[in-house]
Amino acid sequence: MEKERPTYYDQVFAVTRAVPKGRVTTYGAIADFLALGSARMVGWALNKVAYGMGVPAHRVVNRKGELSGRVHFSPPSRMQELLEQEGIVVENDQVRDFRELLWIPAEYLSQEDFDED
């Protein structure tokens, strides 16, 4: 077996997958939980997978609650549809009651508790 150390992607994927249905999180929140660098890395990592590994990337939005990453979906409207399927209301490319739907991994998960695999 080829030994593979956890890459930054895996961290982001794991946390993203941990986001409860009907909730959303932000790049900054994930980055903060990982305590690794910046939110940019999160979006960049998601771009590599883009739902390819079963990662609900549609639950990740920017700090304003906007679907900033929808352009990376196929089609872009896919992101909003997925969110609406989970009961999230999206208006003007922004999540309604985003503040209430926001799920911060750092407040629910522990780096010890969460495993990458």
Add this chain to the structure above:
DNA sequence: ATTGTGACATACG
């Protein structure tokens, strides 16, 4: 090693 890139965040004017 260096440069370019990026689904962000924050600060400033």
Add this chain to the structure above:
DNA sequence: CCGTATGCCACAA
């Protein structure tokens, strides 16, 4: 609200 600047740092070439 908008544009600009800077920080952030993993990864590809």
